[in-house]
Amino acid sequence: xxxxxxxxxxxxxxxxxxxxPGRVASTPDEAVEAARAMAAxxxxxxxxxxxxxxAGGRGKGGGVKLARSIEEVREKADAILGMQLVTPQTxxxxxxxxxxxxxxxxxxxxxxxxxxxxxxxxAKGMNxxxxxxxxxxxxxxxxxxxxxxxxxxxxDPAIGLRPYQVTGLVHDLGxxxxxxxxxxxxxxxxYKAYEESDASLLEINPLLVRPDGVVLAVxxxxxxxxxxxxxxxxxxxxxxxxxxxxxxxxxxxxxLNYVKLDGNVGCMVNGAGxxxxxxxxxxxxxxxxxxxxxxxxxxxxxxxxxxxxIILSDPNVKAIxxxxxxxxxxxxxVAAGIVQAAGNIDLTVPLIVRLQGTxxxxxxxxxxxxxxxxxSAIRLQEAADKVTAAxxxxx
Numbered sequence: 001x002x003x004x005x006x007x008x009x010x011x012x013x014x015x016x017x018x019x020x021p022g023r024v025a026s027t028p029d030e031a032v033e034a035a036r037a038m039a040a041x042x043x044x045x046x047x048x049x050x051x052x053x054x055a056g057g058r059g060k061g062g063g064v065k066l067a068r069s070i071e072e073v074r075e076k077a078d079a080i081l082g083m084q085l086v087t088p089q090t091x092x093x094x095x096x097x098x099x100x101x102x103x104x105x106x107x108x109x110x111x112x113x114x115x116x117x118x119x120x121x122x123a124k125g126m127n128x129x130x131x132x133x134x135x136x137x138x139x140x141x142x143x144x145x146x147x148x149x150x151x152x153x154x155x156d157p158a159i160g161l162r163p164y165q166v167t168g169l170v171h172d173l174g175x176x177x178x179x180x181x182x183x184x185x186x187x188x189x190x191y192k193a194y195e196e197s198d199a200s201l202l203e204i205n206p207l208l209v210r211p212d213g214v215v216l217a218v219x220x221x222x223x224x225x226x227x228x229x230x231x232x233x234x235x236x237x238x239x240x241x242x243x244x245x246x247x248x249x250x251x252x253x254x255x256l257n258y259v260k261l262d263g264n265v266g267c268m269v270n271g272a273g274x275x276x277x278x279x280x281x282x283x284x285x286x287x288x289x290x291x292x293x294x295x296x297x298x299x300x301x302x303x304x305x306x307x308x309x310i311i312l313s314d315p316n317v318k319a320i321x322x323x324x325x326x327x328x329x330x331x332x333x334v335a336a337g338i339v340q341a342a343g344n345i346d347l348t349v350p351l352i353v354r355l356q357g358t359x360x361x362x363x364x365x366x367x368x369x370x371x372x373x374x375x376s377a378i379r380l381q382e383a384a385d386k387v388t389a390a391x392x393x394x395x
Contacts, residue, residue, distance in 0.1 A: 001224045002054040006101045007238045008202075008220035015193035017186060019217045020208075022103030024052065031077035034102040035070055046105035049076040053095040054243040056221065057087035063097065066105070073102065098242060106208060106216055113206035113218075114173060115139050116187065118194040121154065129153040129161075129191065131169055135206040161191045178213030186215045197235060198228030247310050254306035256295060263288025265387060266311035266320040266349075268304070270295050270329050278323045281380060285387040290317045295329070304337025308345055319350045319390035321383060326357025335363035339370040350390035351375065354383045 003011075009019040021042070023034035031049065038044040051063030058064050063085045065076040077100050086094035113135035121128040131151045134142040142149055153169050155161045163184075170183045186207070194202040203221040208214075229236040241249045251258030257272070265287040269275040272294055279289040291314065293307055311317055324334045338353060354377040355363040367374050375390075377383035 001226055001229060001236070001239055002243065003222050003224065003235070003238045004052040004054070004099070004101075004240065005050065005220050006052060006099075008222035009217065011197060011222065011235070012190070012193055012217060012220060015196070016189045017193060017217060018182070018215060019220065020103050020106050022048075022050075022101045024099055024101055025077060026081070026099050028074045028078040028081065031081075031100060031102050032070055032074050035067070035073040038102070038104055039070075042104070044104040047073050048103045048105055049073065049080055050101040050103060051080050051083070051085050051097040052099040052101055053085055053087075053090070053097060054240070055085075055087050055089040055095060057089055058085065061085050061087040061090075061094075063087070077102070095243065106210075106214075106218065108210045108212070110211040112209050114209060115142075115150075115203075115205045116190065116207045117201070117203040117205070118191055118199070119201045119203075124154055126154045126156060127191075127194070129155065129165075129169065129187065131173055133173055139205055155191070161188065163188075175209065179209050179215060182213055182215040183209065186217075197222075198225045198231060199223060200225045247313055250313075251293070251307075251310050254303050254310075256293060256303060256307055256310070258294075258307075258310060259292040260314065261289050261291050262316070263290040264316055264318040264391065266290045266293070266314065266317040268293050268295060268307050268311065268320065268322045268324075270324050270334075271327075274323060274325055278321065281323075281384050282321060282387060285384040285391070287319070287387055287391050290314055295324075295334075300333060301337035301340045304334055305341040305344060308338075308341040308347075312345060312347070312349070317349060319352065319387060321387055322351070322353040322355075323383065324353075324355050324357070324363075326355065326360055326363075330359045331355040331357060331363030332359040332366060335366040338374065339366060339372060342370070342372045342374065347373075350386075350393070352377055352383055352386045352390065354378065354380070 006024045012019055025031035025034050035047050047067045049065045051058050067073040067076045080100050083097050084094040085097050115132040115135035117130045132149050134149050151172050153165050166184050166187045170180050175183050201223040204217045206218050208216045208218045224235050245260050247260050248258050265282045267278050269278045275294050282289045352375045367376055375386050
């Protein structure tokens with residue numbers, strides 16, 4: 001689960017991570033109110049208005065603007081709120097901006113931007129802290145063109161982050177004096193926030209280091225492991241469904257694992273491995289998978305029907321392939337769900353169903369006796385051939 005910048009900074013502050021001060025606003029009036037409150041509290045005179053969407057590169061798309069007066073705060077906030085912000089990470093369709101962060105301008109002459117991030121290195125089975133002296137909007141290019149400028153420190157989960165690792169990282173970044181002291185505190189607190197929040201990614205870009213030794217998170221990107229959200233109801237409450245695909249949100253409500261793709265064949269499968277194999281099958285048949293949909297091991301007629309409704313919500317779907325291996329899930333239950341769905345939904349595309357495993361024969365009997373226009377298959381090649389025929393017939 002992704003969170004907004006202002007939410008990430010809220011979490012980081014709980015762990016003692018120094019962040020750029022700011023307040024969130026949903027309207028130009030709220031933005032002005034936030035700016036006035038900040039000016040009264042600490043004398044802030046220059047403000048940064050930042051669009052809050054789940055994508056990077058906001059500055060490149062016009063989603064980050066400087067305001068040198070309260071009136072400019074209103075003007076800049078009004079320009080950003082409601083815009084369809086297009087960045088390299090949103091795709092051409094962009095993302096609607098519903099909130100802005102009104103932040104204080106914390107830059108000073110001689111300030112330098114760094115990059116700092118924590119994530120899981122799956123290949124090594126350890127968390128890795130990554131840092132670079134080349135912080136800012138072009139960090140992706142730095143990683144691609146000059147990877148030697150990205151410093152990495154791996155943390156053994158059995159031992160945890162050790163002080164000497166933090167000291168070495170800060171030294172390699174070239175920091176000294178008060179800035180080095182503050183940076184060591186920052187890295188230690190950031191890693192603690194990452195671990196205790198069950199984050200899968202925590203990224204600060206830019207990390208600002210000023211000549212007076214102040215070290216601040218000017219931005220914050222944070223992803224939480226979905227499987228750990230039950231331990232963090234406060235973090236789960238930060239979910240913004242507006243930033244997610246509506247079909248994926250709907251699937252989550254029915255406990256379905258769904259990811260929308262750009263193809264023309266909808267697929268419903270149980271088990272992630274079989275789902276990936278089915279997508280390969282669709283590709284070999286001459287089609288393109290329209291989705292990844294795993295109904296899991298406890299599929300019921302209700303969840304199967306919900307899956308069909310979600311698949312058919314995609315107008316690009318020209319055929320549907322159901323591929324079920326009955327291990328935990330019973331094929332007859334899936335078949336009952338398919339018949340129920342076909343009866344309740346206006347099924348306008350060919351439907352191919354392959355059932356194997358527990359109660360597969362009973363399931364196939366249910367399909368045959370339903371009277372529904374459902375094509376059954378036993379072997380994978382047979383299913384592939386029927387997908388090919390369905391696509392050819394729909395052209």
